[in-house]
Amino acid sequence: MNLVDVHCHLNHNLFKPDLDQVLERAKKAGLKAILCSGVNPAANKEVLALAETDPLIKVSLGIYPIDALGLAEAEIGLPRQVVPINLAQEFKFMEKHKAQVIAIGEVGMDFHWADKGKTYQQQADNFRRIIKFALKLKKPMVIHSRKAEKECLEILEQEIKDKEIPVVNHCFSGKKNLIKKAAELGHYFSIPPNILRSHSFQTLVRMVDLKQLLTETDAPYLSPFPEQRNEPAFVVETIKKIAEIKELSEKEVAEQIWLNYEKVFVNH
Numbered sequence: 001m002n003l004v005d006v007h008c009h010l011n012h013n014l015f016k017p018d019l020d021q022v023l024e025r026a027k028k029a030g031l032k033a034i035l036c037s038g039v040n041p042a043a044n045k046e047v048l049a050l051a052e053t054d055p056l057i058k059v060s061l062g063i064y065p066i067d068a069l070g071l072a073e074a075e076i077g078l079p080r081q082v083v084p085i086n087l088a089q090e091f092k093f094m095e096k097h098k099a100q101v102i103a104i105g106e107v108g109m110d111f112h113w114a115d116k117g118k119t120y121q122q123q124a125d126n127f128r129r130i131i132k133f134a135l136k137l138k139k140p141m142v143i144h145s146r147k148a149e150k151e152c153l154e155i156l157e158q159e160i161k162d163k164e165i166p167v168v169n170h171c172f173s174g175k176k177n178l179i180k181k182a183a184e185l186g187h188y189f190s191i192p193p194n195i196l197r198s199h200s201f202q203t204l205v206r207m208v209d210l211k212q213l214l215t216e217t218d219a220p221y222l223s224p225f226p227e228q229r230n231e232p233a234f235v236v237e238t239i240k241k242i243a244e245i246k247e248l249s250e251k252e253v254a255e256q257i258w259l260n261y262e263k264v265f266v267n268h
Helices: 019-029 041-051 065-069 087-096 116-137 149-159 176-184 199-207 232-246 250-266
Strands: 003-008 031-037 057-061 101-108 141-144 167-170 188-191 213-215
Touching (some): 003 167, 003 213, 003 250, 019 031, 031 041, 031 232, 041 057, 041 087, 116 141, 116 149, 176 188, 176 199, 232 250
Parallel strands (some): 003 031, 031 057, 057 101, 101 141, 167 188, 188 213
């Protein structure tokens, strides 16, 4: 089976001691592509450098909504962004490396870490600029929409006409009506391995056609196993759970998700 992880953070400090073994386990599990996502200028440089070390690693350059505002979270094991990102400057950097980049992300809006009342307008303006840039590069987008699912969908619907570029909703936690809306817009959803414990991801998988699903890990976060670091090899757990929910074989699920990956990130 050809497996894929369309969103993770292999440049996280938790992978520094044993990244070679992590990649080895991923290859043994059947992964043929791991999309590593940047979140800010420093992280984007790290992701590009990582991709040079192993052809399994693919590049997604991102501007995390909180980092774009310069609202650094607590120490999280990734490069910290303590001043607002100069979007024009980062766009130039991304354009310079567009041959290596297969997606723009993670990008979007976040009202978990940022106050909606204080930051909505700035986040919305940044997001619109990033969407226009992704359209210019003709690259698919990987969307972060924590506590901002409705707002992200509204802006995506306004800015992207006729499915010009593919949209992947990473770890989408919106309500059923928003899942339905995103699916009708032709969006894809990437499902992490903690679907084993998450009823909301299980519901999403029941609602959405397999042709619009992808597998991710968000590693080192969202592990299927309590107290254990997540890693790309664990997409196998997502495949198993999707197969169970859809009443299909693991092989059928894996094959369709690989086709989805190629459609979104390779042949779009």
